[in-house]
Structure formats: structure tokens, C-alpha cells
Amino acid sequence: MMMMMMMKVMMMVTVMVSEGSIIEQTCKETPDFNLCVSLLNSDPRGSSADTSGLALILIDKIKVLTTKTLNEINGLYKKRPELKRALDECSRRYKTILNADVPEAIEAISKGVPKFGEDGVIDAGVEASVCEGGFKGRSPLTSLTKSMQKISNVTRAIVRMLL
Incomplete structure (x- = not known):
């Protein structure tokens, strides 16, 4: 009986380690490991997501940041x-x-069809860069x-991992 309980605990620990490590394994392949881990760990879907799911979580983060930036822009019109x-x-x-x-x-x-997903993600970064450049150093x-x-x-x- 004790042996059976120990095996169950070991199996649960193994599952928990492998679930948590998909984020770290995936983030090691990105240009900013710490940012990646932070963003994915802040979302409850991250621990059980596959690579596509992780990409979708980050796309959601892009959407949230976009909305936040648009709100900031709207406030700056008055200021x-x-x-x-x-x-x-x-x-x-x-x-x-x-x-x-x-x-x-x-x-x-x-x-x-991750290629088209990559295009959208790349364009988000380009759009932000063009916005920044419009202020000529005083953004x-x-x-x-x-x-x-x-x-x-x-x-x-x-997303490139999905290609």
C-alpha cells in the first residue's frame, strides 16, 4: 500500500515537472527568456498549453498591450x-x-497555418516601431x-517553432 502511494506521488511530481517545464523549454528558444517566462507564467493556461497554445497566450498579451497603448494615446490628446x-x-x-x-x-x-501568424506578429512590432519613430526622439x-x-x-x- 505504501509503495503504491509513493508511486502515485512520484507520478504526480513527474507530471507537474513536465507541465511546468514546457514554458521554460520553449522560452529558452526565444530572444528574451525572462520576459517569455514571466508572460506565460502570468496566464493560468500556460502550464497546460502546447506550443500553439503558448503562442496564442502571447498574442493575447499583444492584444492587451495594444488596448493599453490606445488608451494611453487617447489620454495624451488632451495632455x-x-x-x-x-x-x-x-x-x-x-x-x-x-x-x-x-x-x-x-x-x-x-x-x-503559422506562417500567416508570424506575419501578423512581425507586423505588430513594425507598427510599434513606426509609431515610435513619428515622435522624432520625444515619444x-x-x-x-x-x-x-x-x-x-x-x-x-x-510561432517559428510551429513552422
């Missing part, structure tokens, strides 16, 4: 009216991420755009 032109450009760019890139990436990964969105670029790079690395 920094002199930046209207650059803010307009950023608003267009981030709406493209939200309305085109994220849905494209989700659909592609969900349907098993109030730098931390958000840098975060988008980093998340996009990590997500792209995971």
Missing part, C-alpha cells in the same frame, strides 16, 4: 495637443495591430512601444 499628428499616426498603427494583426495571428495559429509612448517590440519578438520566436 499633449502639440503631438496630435504623431498621436494620430500611432492610433492608426495600434488600431491596425488590434483589428488586423492580432485577428490574423489568432486565426492562423488556430487553423495550423511619450517609448516604454509601451519597446514592450510591444519585445513581446512581438518573443511571440515570433515561438
Whole structure:
């Protein structure tokens, strides 16, 4: 009886270790291990997800960051009216991420066509870079755009694992 209980405990520990390690194993193949692990561990789906699931979690993180950035842009219109032109450009760019890139990436990964998912993820990082460049060095969105670029790079690395 005791031996049977010990075997059950050992099997449970093995399962728990292997579930937790998929995130670490996957994140080792990305350009920012710590960011990757942090983002995936912050989502309860991460511990039981396969590689496609991990990519979808990160795409969700891109969507959340996009929404946060759009809210910040909307607030800046009142505080920094002199930046209207650059803010307009950023608003267009981030709406493209939200309305085109994220849905494209989700659909592609969900349907098993990761190449198109990669395109959407890459474009999210490009859109953020173009937004940042529009401020000519005095961007109030730098931390958000840098975060988008980093998340996009990590997500792209995971999507490439599906190719």
C-alpha cells in the first residue's frame, strides 16, 4: 500500500515537472527568456498549453498591450495637443495591430497555418516601431512601444517553432 502511494506521488511530481517545464523549454528558444517566462507564467493556461497554445497566450498579451497603448494615446490628446499628428499616426498603427494583426495571428495559429501568424506578429512590432519613430526622439509612448517590440519578438520566436 505504501509503495503504491509513493508511486502515485512520484507520478504526480513527474507530471507537474513536465507541465511546468514546457514554458521554460520553449522560452529558452526565444530572444528574451525572462520576459517569455514571466508572460506565460502570468496566464493560468500556460502550464497546460502546447506550443500553439503558448503562442496564442502571447498574442493575447499583444492584444492587451495594444488596448493599453490606445488608451494611453487617447489620454495624451488632451495632455499633449502639440503631438496630435504623431498621436494620430500611432492610433492608426495600434488600431491596425488590434483589428488586423492580432485577428490574423489568432486565426492562423488556430487553423495550423503559422506562417500567416508570424506575419501578423512581425507586423505588430513594425507598427510599434513606426509609431515610435513619428515622435522624432520625444515619444511619450517609448516604454509601451519597446514592450510591444519585445513581446512581438518573443511571440515570433515561438510561432517559428510551429513552422
